[in-house]
Amino acid sequence: MARGRLQINLGAAPGVGKTYAMLQEGLRLQSLGADAAAGLIESHGRRPVSVMAEEVEMIPRHTLVHRGAPFEEMDLDAVLTRHPQVALVDELAHTNVPGSRNAKRWQDVEELLDAGIDVITTLNIQHLESLADVVRQITGVPQHETLPDEVARRADQIELVDLPPEVLRRRMVHGDIYPPDRIEAALTHYFRVGNLTALRELALLWLADRVEEGLQRYRAKHGIVTPWETRERILVGLTGGPEGPTLIRRAARITARTPGSELLALHVARGDGLTPAHPAALHAQRTLVESLGGSYHQTTGEDIPEALLQFAEAENITQIVLGASRRNRLSLLLRAGVGQRTIRRSGPIDVHIVHHGRAAGHPVPHRARGIRAPCNWVALAGALLLPLALTLVLVALRDHLGLSSDLVLYLLAVVVIALAGGILPALAAAVVAGLLADYFFTTPVHSLAIGRAGDILALAVFLIVAAAVGSAAGNTARRTRQTAYVAAEARALTRLATAVMRGQDLPALLEHIRENFGLASVSLLERDRRVPGSPWYVVASTGRHPPEKPDQADTEVPADDDLTLAVRGRRLSSDDQRTLAACATQLAIAHARRSTGALTGEDDPRAAAERTRASLLLAASRDLRTPLHSAATALTRLQHAEADQSQLTRDQLLETARSSVRRAAQLVKDLDDLSRLHGGAIDFYLRPVDLNEVLTASLDDLGPGGHTLDLSLPEDLPDVIADASLLSRVLASLAADALRHSPPHQPPALTAETLPGRLQIRITDANQEPRPYTPGTEPTTAPPSAREDNLALRLSRDLTEAMDGTLEAAFTGPSSFSVTVALPTSARSIASRTPHDRTPPPGALPERPRR
The missing domain is CATH 1.10.287 (Helix Hairpins)
Known part of the structure; x- marks a missing residue:
């Protein structure tokens, strides 16, 4: 029997409409003739969901008693017996009541899928196990019901049900999500705009990763290795040299001209561990890349163009930016530069060669050079060609040099080959040089026979010395590489320890490890030994397709009894594994510190x-x-x-x-x-309003006392951008406060002044709270007086700022208190409106998000 298909309606938060969309899809399938039934629908008292659920066949639930209370759960056996083509099952991450066949609802869904039943279900992003810690840090609410990411990844179809945070909060205020007694608490805690925006971004990014995984699977399945320009990804190659900032800025300009493109920077370190660039220079260039919105990466490789293009293919790079070579023309004639070799192998990837001040012929700072690995083809070719070339010279000088001089020059050539290539090329050069010396310079000439015993001794000594020199050079090169590896290991551990001390999060630390070792993905796994048979779960991960269990990794390095580091990408040598074990210890320290901080830190x-x-x-x-x-x-x-x-x-x-x-x-x-x-539960509309009408309404609200204010207004007042009713309340509240603090014989003064783009309204009263004041000094706004921090003033200030205005309160004299309100102005273009009209008239400004 074919396995059923799983469709997940994914949402960023409760109330976005996942269940409603699921019911809509069920009804659509019914209209097409499919047999659809609801295994379980959770309406949570929301009327639109309840009304639509009545149109779908509901499979009866079964009741379980837990701790003396009845609970209804999906009747799995009833659904399997009914066996619809499509089953609607709400809340995939739900934990079943004890006594159910399965502990989790997603396990019930797995049985339905195995029985060949298609399932449509719902899921909130905060219930994914890999994001539970992130969501807790954002919202402050721990997630007790989680779903393994692998279950969601196996879904045949994932649809995002999305609402902007402002619309979701409006639904909350209107009572469409929670009952009235829970609205205010939800708006001020979980449903804050920042929380909803962050959760929405998490959902979009997680779904984008799944789309990217699907695209990569398709390309791998069909053997597609050429980049697909689904979006531009620009890669800049960095050597750590002085041309780096020029290349980064040039690549950033290319990125900026292409909306939706992505900037990446890559430094390829030598595989022997010797970094030719100064770490400070690379750090400065990494900082520049990140400040321009890009990401920095590092990998290792002997062949720089090959490592560069391998990274480009893995990341689906469409353009590469490289600097013009700093080598002179003679060096370029002997061997093409990195740019030319990259262009020859790049295929469909565009390569930009950028000229800079240190290109070809300009002096470059000294940098360390590693010793090449012994026995490469270049050294072997030199072992043959250099003695031959030397022989041609010595033949021409036969009448001026003797055999001893010839052998000394041959020995010099062998030493050069030994230093360049190691012991095996040196031995090959020694044999070739010995044969050439015997053939051309010992009697009989042009024969490999040796007629004199002295010549035999000279050639034997020559071969022994050549072998000794080659062996010494090989050992020196090997020890140099070992020293370089140890130095690279120390640098890697130092960088990781520094990142741990600076408090970087675990994904960033894992990215350090992935780039240093040239791995495809890295995961930090943990399990709880207090629970028998507890599975491993991912604490943090980085890279593509990170392992979720130790047996899925190419290499596993335990960090402690309950924590392990699992990596994919390549088999590591014993030295690499030793270094990786030290890195795992650092990660365990960072994880323990983070866990302790999560328990004791303040939100x-x-x-x-x-x-x-x-x-x-x-x-x-x-x-x-x-x-x-x-x-x-x-x-x-x-x-x-x-x-x-x-x-x-x-x-x-x-x-x-x-x-x-x-x-x-x-x-x-x-x-x-x-x-x-503060909870965002007050609606307001910003539009041009007439200040004269607002003032009239405010003074009427004050009653008889309002007519004692001393008004001083210009004849032609511009309209202000505000909510008429809220502005009327602000002015009435400030005027009432001024009247309470003024003596009867000296009423407050209200003045207005037009400034460029703003209208300033000032209410000044003869404050009866004496306060020290020095004539000629600036008015102070410090709050030592309760007058400056009362509720009326705080409410007026918050309402004014919500309308993009400002409110300042200050003592302007020994017994004079002034409140100044400034609001943006607009041309007087709207006729026939009332100060309390809550309906935006034609041409009015659009509704602002509630605060």
Whole structure:
């Protein structure tokens, strides 16, 4: 029986419409004649989902009792018996109630797929096991229900159900996701705009990786090795030389001209571990690449063009940027430069050769050069050609040199070959030189026979010396390579230790290891030994198709009893494995430090929210103290009033109590509005509004006291960009606060002034809170006075900033307090509107996201 197909509707957060989209697809298949039934649908009380679910056949659930409470779960046997063509199963990562056949719902789905039933299901990005830690760091909420990534990767089809954060929060405010008693808590915690944006990006990136994996599988299946220009990927080759910044900036300009393209930089280090570039230069170039939005990579290889093109094919590179060679023309005649060799082998990849100030013929800084590996074909060819060329010279000088002089020159040639190629080319050169010397310079000439004993001794000594020199040179080269490897190992461990000390995250540390060893992928795996049969899970990974279990790796290096480093790409030598074991120890330290920090560290966003909440409560308690004390005093005096007190006195006490209670109620309302504003639950629309109409509404809200304000307004006021009702509330609140703090004989003054692009409104009162003030000094905005930090002022400031305005409060004299509101202006272009109109008129600005 063919295995069923799995379709996953993936979402970034609850409420984006995954279940609704699943039901829509089920109904569509029904209309096409398919047999579709719902194994389990979780509506969570959402009416649109409940209404649509009524149109789909529901397979009855079965009830399990756990800890005395009944729970409904999908009846797996009933679904298998019914055996529809398509089964709709909600919440793939759900944990089944104890007593079910399987512990997880995805295991139920696996049985349905094995039975040949197609399944459509839903999943939130935060339930993927590899992203659980990332989601917890973003939202502060641990994920108790997780799904192995491999289960999601095996899906035949993954569809992203997406909503912008603002739209999702609007649905939340309207009660389409959670009941009213959970809305405010959700908006201020999990459903913050930053959280939703980060989760949405995680979902898009994870799905993009799956699309990339699918493309790579297709190319591998069909043997396609040429790059496909699905998007431009520009690779710049770096040597660590002075031309690096020029190449990086040139490649960045190419990238900038192609929307959606990607910039990568690659440094190819020699395979013997000798790095010809200074680490500081490479670090500076890496910093430049990353500042321009690119990524830096490093690999090893003896043949630089080959290593460069292998990386290009693996990363689907479409263009390569290289610098013009710094070698002189004679060197280029003997051997083509890296650029020319790369062009010859690049195939469909475009190669740009960029000229720079240090190109061909210009002096370059001294750099270390490694000793080539012994017995290469160049050295063997030299072992043949150099003695032949020397022989031609010696034949011409036969009348001036003797056999001893000839053998000394031959020995010099052997020494040169030994230093260049090692022992085997040196021995070959010694044999060739000995034969040539015997044939051309010993009697009888032009014969390999030797007539004199002295010549035999000379040739024997020559061969012994040549062999000794070649052996010494070979040993020196081998020890040099060993020293270079040890130095490279020390540098790799030092870089990794430095990255650990700087607090880099585990994926970045694994990327260091992958690039240093030239691997395809690296994973850090962990298991919990406290749970019998506990599977391995991925703590962090990097590269393509990272191993998820130790047996999937080419090489496994244990870091400790419960932590192991698994790598893919190539078999490592024993020396490499020893170095990798040291790196694994460093990773174990970093992982332990991160785990400890996760348990004891403070969540900065939540801590900031707690500090803001504490500050608001402190301000509220301070502001509420005065009206509540006034109300309590008036009521006490009214309760103990003597019978002979006049009715007028009683009415005054009662009015004092009423006004104080009204003031306290207003403060509580301001506190509630501040909380709703910070949680993004207040809607507002920005459009041009007439300030005169807003002021009229504000003064009317103040009652009789509002008409005592001293107004000074220009005749031609421009419209301001604001929400009319919120601006009216801000001005009314500020004016009421000014009236409360001004003496009866000196009412506050309200003035307006037109500035370029903004309108400035200032409310000044004769503050009755004395405060030190020095004439001629600038007004200070420091908050030592409670006047500058009351709830009315904080709410007005937050509302003004939400409308892209500013609010500044300052003492401008020994007993003068001023509040200045500045808002952007617009041409007076909208007619017939009212200050409290909440419907955007034609031509108005579009709705802004709620804050």
